[in-house]
Amino acid sequence: MDSKLKKEKHWKFLKRHLNLLPSSHQKQDPNRLALVFYSILGLSALEYDKIDGYKVHLPWIRRRYQKMKIPESKEYISGFVGSPLVDIPGLNTFSLSNTLFGLIVLITLKDYDFFTTILDHDSISRFVSSCQTINGSFKSSLDPVTGLPSPVDSDDLRFCYIAVAILYLTGCRTMDDFEKFIDVKNLLKYIKEQECTVGGYGKFDEPHSGYTSCALATLSLLNCTEFITNEFKEKTLCWLLQRQVSNEGCMILQDDKNATYDETDNGGFQGRENKFADTCYCFWCLNSLSILTPDWKGLCDTDLVNSYLLDQTQNTIIGGFSKTDEDDPDIYHTYLGIAALKLIDGTLDGPLCMPISSLQEFLNNSG
Amino acid sequence: MSGFDMNNYVDVEPLEIETGLPDEVCPIMYTDEYKQVMSVARRLMQEGEYSERALQLTSKAIALAPAFYTVWNYRYSIVEHLAKESGDVEGYMNKEMDWLDEVTLGNPKNYQIWSYRQALLKIHPAPSVKRELPILQIMIDDDTKNYHVWSYRKWCILFFQDFTNELTYADSLIQRDVYNNSAWTHRMFVMKHTNPSKHEVREEIEYTKKKIEIVPQNVSSWEYLRGLYEVFLDCEYDEETIKFAEKFTDDILKLDITVDKEVSALPNIESSYALEFLADVFAKIPSPENTNNAKKAYTALSLKYDPIRSALWNHKMGQLA
Ligand SMILES: [Zn+2]
Numbered sequence: 170m171d172s173k174l175k176k177e178k179h180w181k182f183l184k185r186h187l188n189l190l191p192s193s194h195q196k197q198d199p200n201r202l203a204l205v206f207y208s209i210l211g212l213s214a215l216e217y218d219k220i221d222g223y224k225v226h227l228p229w230i231r232r233r234y235q236k237m238k239i240p241e242s243k244e245y246i247s248g249f250v251g252s253p254l255v256d257i258p259g260l261n262t263f264s265l266s267n268t269l270f271g272l273i274v275l276i277t278l279k280d281y282d283f284f285t286t287i288l289d290h291d292s293i294s295r296f297v298s299s300c301q302t303i304n305g306s307f308k309s310s311l312d313p314v315t316g317l318p319s320p321v322d323s324d325d326l327r328f329c330y331i332a333v334a335i336l337y338l339t340g341c342r343t344m345d346d347f348e349k350f351i352d353v354k355n356l357l358k359y360i361k362e363q364e365c366t367v368g369g370y371g372k373f374d375e376p377h378s379g380y381t382s383c384a385l386a387t388l389s390l391l392n393c394t395e396f397i398t399n400e401f402k403e404k405t406l407c408w409l410l411q412r413q414v415s416n417e418g419c420m421i422l423q424d425d426k427n428a429t430y431d432e433t434d435n436g437g438f439q440g441r442e443n444k445f446a447d448t449c450y451c452f453w454c455l456n457s458l459s460i461l462t463p464d465w466k467g468l469c470d471t472d473l474v475n476s477y478l479l480d481q482t483q484n485t486i487i488g489g490f491s492k493t494d495e496d497d498p499d500i501y502h503t504y505l506g507i508a509a510l511k512l513i514d515g516t517l518d519g520p521l522c523m524p525i526s527s528l529q530e531f532l533n534n535s536g
Numbered sequence: 537m538s539g540f541d542m543n544n545y546v547d548v549e550p551l552e553i554e555t556g557l558p559d560e561v562c563p564i565m566y567t568d569e570y571k572q573v574m575s576v577a578r579r580l581m582q583e584g585e586y587s588e589r590a591l592q593l594t595s596k597a598i599a600l601a602p603a604f605y606t607v608w609n610y611r612y613s614i615v616e617h618l619a620k621e622s623g624d625v626e627g628y629m630n631k632e633m634d635w636l637d638e639v640t641l642g643n644p645k646n647y648q649i650w651s652y653r654q655a656l657l658k659i660h661p662a663p664s665v666k667r668e669l670p671i672l673q674i675m676i677d678d679d680t681k682n683y684h685v686w687s688y689r690k691w692c693i694l695f696f697q698d699f700t701n702e703l704t705y706a707d708s709l710i711q712r713d714v715y716n717n718s719a720w721t722h723r724m725f726v727m728k729h730t731n732p733s734k735h736e737v738r739e740e741i742e743y744t745k746k747k748i749e750i751v752p753q754n755v756s757s758w759e760y761l762r763g764l765y766e767v768f769l770d771c772e773y774d775e776e777t778i779k780f781a782e783k784f785t786d787d788i789l790k791l792d793i794t795v796d797k798e799v800s801a802l803p804n805i806e807s808s809y810a811l812e813f814l815a816d817v818f819a820k821i822p823s824p825e826n827t828n829n830a831k832k833a834y835t836a837l838s839l840k841y842d843p844i845r846s847a848l849w850n851h852k853m854g855q856l857a
Contacts, residue, residue, distance in 0.1 A: 189562075320658075377683060419753050469847065
């Protein structure tokens with residue numbers, strides 16, 4: 170694999186996303202920490218030797234973390250905002266996803282000092298706790314005026330996962346730890362309601378491997394995968410393995426009939442039934458499998474995943490990975506492609522989607 | 537944007553976006569329009585101005601950065617205030633839904649629109665499913681497997697508790713593309729919520745079999761067939777359905793199949809899903825003959841019909857009694 174992986178090209182591609190960006194990126198401005206996350210984590214996972222150079226940006230990233238008093242209360246709430254655009258003095262504009270991105274970027278750049286001297290555990294946990302809705306799920310932001318979960322946001326498994334990941338990184342380990350801040354029972358009930366008839370998790374009975382990964386990663390961080398019944402575990406395992414696209418045997422019979430079948434997708438994973446394979450779903454499916462069973466590498470053909478990513482969606486000219494073999498590379502699929510490869514070679518922590526070495530060093534440092 | 541004029545905001549002191557500092561990471565080359573619109577929008581949000589001009593500005597800001605969630609929150613508050621002030625909440629809410637239709641048509645990939653729509657319907661004094669169906673139809677026509685749009689459709693159906701059109705609607709999409717998994721799972725969603733009679737379940741089974749006959753190698757229709765038996769019939773597979781599945785497997789279970797079987801000695805069959813279905817059925821009803829058949833089916837899948845999943849088929853075999 171190593172010879173086929175165009176590491177230097179990817180470094181270049183990732184580094185470009187940390188420099189001055191053209192105005193076409195304005196649409197991504199509200200979640201700029203997402204861009205930073207994908208780029209820095211990509212560089213770290215690909216062992217970029219000069220990553221320390223990005224420490225000059227630490228003050229900027231730290232400034233995205235803010236703390237404010239809750240009106241008419243003695244208590245504080247804190248979190249990250251995605252970019253200066255969203256930073257409006259006096260308004261609570263924290264974002265759950267940008268909070269997770271911010272924390273992981275700081276860990277990756279080894280800013281442990283932030284966690285001991287700046288991060289306020291109580292108030293950040295209060296933010297996470299405020300995002301939980303009555304059905305047990307989470308929204309990604311609060312109404313800036315009322316401080317209640319935003320009425321215009323969706324609540325779904327992505328934000329459940331992000332909420333639990335933030336609490337994990339800020340120190341929660343046992344069920345008692347998590348329960349101090351969120352209603353775990355209600356969350357588990359919500360996750361269970363997202364189980365689909367045919368296996369996998371998704372909204373209203375249509376399974377989706379992205380949501381499946383979020384559900385399983387949440388359970389894994391909460392240390393309660395045993396909450397899944399054996400029957401559903403088996404169904405989901407089967408459903409996930411069926412998402413690996415193949416051009417052998419009867420599968421090729423779909424050629425020319427099924428408009429979303431492409432025989433060159435062989436080995437890649439799809440997000441749902443009868444869809445093209447896609448780089449990011451290689452990660453979401455493999456991560457889900459790795460949480461369900463330690464034997465996951467024996468159950469699916471990881472060599473074929475490697476070839477799908479390296480031969481089909483890796484861009485060998487400008488670097489980066491694209492969604493399918495027909496798109497231009499983008500930063501999201503680039504990081505998810507790298508993450509899938511690194512999950513296979515055993516150097517990436519799936520549930521937190523970051524290199525094991527960074528995570529371990531951080532955990533050792535935070536005692 | 538009709539009637540939008542930056543001159544209406546000259547009295548607003550812009551709240552500039554911090555940019556250009558040496559420690560900034562991935563700075564963006566903002567256009568002048570972006571800087572102007574956003575710095576005024578930021579100030580109005582900070583001051584909580586609920587006005588017609590603020591509403592117009594949010595349209596502009598949303599067009600420039602649809603993911604700017606705070607602006608959506610702000611717009612929602614403006615609408616709540618102005619609707620109340622106008623004395624015609626229903627008319628005002630309808631106007632807002634019209635605006636949202638326009639944004640939706642111009643921005644099909646933006647998923648913020650769907651949760652915003654849900655929020656509006658929740659505060660609309662007289663929400664109507666009829667108002668929602670046309671836009672849903674257009675959006676699904678445009679992208680027949682769009683997960684967000686289908687989710688919104690299902691949310692609407694539950695919100696209005698109106699399942700009447702749904703099987704017909706799903707059928708129209710299945711007729712258009714029998715591989716459309718969203719349409720198949722929509723059927724299951726409807727069935728599960730409508731308490732079908734045994735007769736209706738039977739009809740659904742017949743419907744599915746007809747679709748399988750059109751293309752036997754289709755994961756969605758086979759999963760649906762299996763789902764119907766699991767959810768409504770306690771996995772009591774009948775002889776007729778077993779015979780139906782066998783039609784697509786060229787009677788290979790009559791052959792002697794072991795792991796060292798020559799792959800070339802196995803005939804071509806029409807559907808690996810049919811074979812998997814049979815294996816699953818046989819595995820569920822333990823008898824020496826069934827177990828043997830299940831074993832043969834898994835072995836054949838592994839050898840020839842779906843070899844990429846050979847480890848899965850072996851795993852399944854290991855679970856046989
Ligand atoms: Zn993707």
